[in-house]
Amino acid sequence: MTEMADQAPDNRVDTQLVYAHGIAALVTLLIAVTFGIIVALQFIFPDMTGSWLPLGWGRLRYAHTQGIMLGWLGNAFIAFLYHAVPILTGYRVTSHKLGRWLFGVWNFAVMAPGWILVLSGVSQPLEWAEFPLIVDVFVVIAFLMAAVQFLPPFFKRSLEKLYVSSWYIIGAIVFTLLSFPMGNIVPEFVPGAAGAAISGLWIHDAVGLFVTPLALAILYFVIPSSTGRPIYSHFISMLGFWGLFFWYPLNGTHHYVFSVIPMEAQIGAIAASTLLGVVVVFVVANLMLSQRGSGLLPKEVGLRFASMSVIFYLIVSLQGASQAQMALNQKIHFTDWVVAHSHLAMLGFATFAAIGGIVHAWQRIPWARYNARAIEWAYWSLTIGITIMFVDLTIAGLLQAELWQGGAPWLESVQASRPYWIIRILSAIPIGGGFVLLLVGITTGPRGGGAAAIDESLTGKPVAEVMPERVAVSAAVNDRDIRPAGRGLVMAYIVASVAGLGFFALSVSLLGVWPGQVLAEQTALMQPEHPLVPSASEERGRAIYAREGCAYCHSQQIRYTEADIARFGAPTLAWETRFDYPHLMGTRRIGPDLSRASGTRTENWHFVHLFAPRAVVPLSVMPSYASLFDGSPDQPSQEARDLVAYLESLGRARELAWPEGDEAARLAAGDDKWALMSFDAPLLNAHPARTRADGEVPELGEPAAPDVGLQLWHDNCAGCHGNDGRGDGPAAAWLSPQPTNLAEREYTRAQLARVLWNGVDGTSMPAWRDHPTENIAALVDVVLSQSTVSGETGAATADLQLGEQVYAANCAECHGDAGGGDGYAANDLPIRPTDFRGERPSLGESIRVLRNGIEGTSMAPWTDRLNDEELVAVAHYIRDFFVADSQLQGAD
């Protein structure tokens, strides 16, 4: 028996496939939301899944977004298409058997293996394209099957008879078939910023050409079906259709505003985003007017979901248009504001539309169970939950923006975000509960229980009474044969297809291909004569970085903004990303940008940080990667070594080209004001933790309150130095050299200010230049108060004479004649020798150091060259170099 649709009109809906995809949608939704909830929990409990990589933050984050887009929304949309296409066209879909295959491919060749592979570490680090290439192939196959399944019935009708939902369905399937391979496959082969330009197009096409058209198709379907009246204006709906398909694809580059992608393309995308906002106002007005008479809170729950979706759509679209504007974008980009925006788009607008479509279809399946009360509760639970999450993350984003713009220490923004991240977790209760209720709603209750909703739409007032003009128009239209002649029909389809494909080609040409050419030219002009090629280890490390989703917290693009230049250094040039296949520019910063990580931390610090992040950065929310080690940071696996090698390579090529290479590139840049902005940056690497050997130290002034100093100590220093400064913090044993035991030393204020402001070159002691000077002064007070050195008696004159001889013969070459750490050999040492004028170890500590040396430094044990008497004598002698603050004040 042939399963192809007959030529005779037959609008029977394949309810089995509606049901199958509806249930699959809810199941995949619950799985994807669970991934999302774990990800949200890890912000507060970063160690909750241990360091087991399959449940690591990055992999779960990949699985979460792909699950929502393809698992939940994909299945929900297909379920709706099975319901809607026969009604819209009057013809059945192509084949039930094909439908079973489509169901199988979508869920068992895309979703299940996609999730398994991503959680196993096989993925690609591209937003909304995280499933690996092999799965992408099956997604394309699935879309081809969907095209064969759903499109033929539409081509049996003339264009003039196509209702707006039909246009959106055709557009969504055709354009996704084009944009999905572009966004998922091309960036693997186009490097760096040029690849990001393509990737940016897909980020918006995924929403604008796949999710939005199908969500709008549902809204334009459910609203008139539930109200029993036609939409307000089909003309406006078509204006919206063509407007959306023209402007949506031109939005993509607004994800990379202030990046190295040509400004012309960025401004074009911003203009298109603004125009899109205008069109959405028309679309929403039309949808709202179509609900007139239904009240603010429609009684029918499917319509109520659709109605709320319309409201979310208005908010998210106006927000999208405004956040593309440069003034707002430079502040809120990379913050939780954007996360709020994407959740409102996918969980608010699209999800509510999808639920409206599923509920609507379910009410019309005579044998399907339907629990009206559970669905009613689901509506309220979801509305409350998503509203809380959106408002919460929007405020968090504004707060982060404010702190970042003001130059506050990075961890201050992390700490300030915590209450909002907790509220986000709490919002998961109504959201997750709502989705469970929804599943209960469509799997329990009486069979055919949804028919009550249909009753209400049918038992309303007669259409002729409500809208007499509609009956008149409808009759007039029916009287005329509006179907064009056969040739006209073909021509109309050709014109529409060329227009649609032209829009897509235009967007790819203007915002993908052209910027790529410009970036290639810039790269050729400005790159060093012999650019540094990544080593095999760095390449492997890059793959690990991509696999674990590091780019989703750490961007790799310093933007052309004052705040970025001040915090991170010179903006990223095109050639700096030329080996990035695919790009890792990122769209969110939970941790700092890593474009110039090279030379900022020691290898040892990186190992400890990866193994136990909170040991060295107590306020960090980074997950542990202890499974990359054999039980200790001292025993890194090859993967850990590769990852650190990669981190150490970030920004190195530009650093090695600086300043001579940059000077040549500056000449090549001509009058390109954006490129010149990068060359004119005061510092190539402005990372505040980067150590400096001889950096100038500002006047610290009055210290902040003592409790501020103590809090700063616990938040920033205790991980290494311990709570009391004894050098016994959780990270101490793993660091080399180990943190200084501050309790066993005396310091001058000037010496502590130097160390805190510049760090200690060659060790894991970073600089703290992002902290206000009054806070640094408060930390100085804390360290001074930790010293237990007091009342030590001086040495006899004879001892000091011996000490002086020993010192001159053995120590002065490094520590200098006057103990200033400036001996003639000092500059050749990786870690500068101690300056005894500003730092005085206790006698016991001095003797311990002389006997044992300091591991990880050039200070060796001296027991094989000096006898006990000499050791004690020199220990006494070096203590005399110290010039205490009180002595300095006395001299003044």
Next chain:
Amino acid sequence: MITNFIIGSSVILALAFVIAWIVSPELRRRIESPKHAFQDQLESYNRHCHDEVTEREVESNEPR
């Protein structure tokens, strides 16, 4: 250049729609007709579903 092109073509697209709407009453009627046809299809389908559910209810209530 890109911005000018986008804004220019947007204005042309919008004007083409609006002018066509203003000058052609026939177009106005034609462009609105799908929503009425769709409404007829919807009501027919809803009624069909309603009848089917009612039939099932009657069947399930019949004494065995």
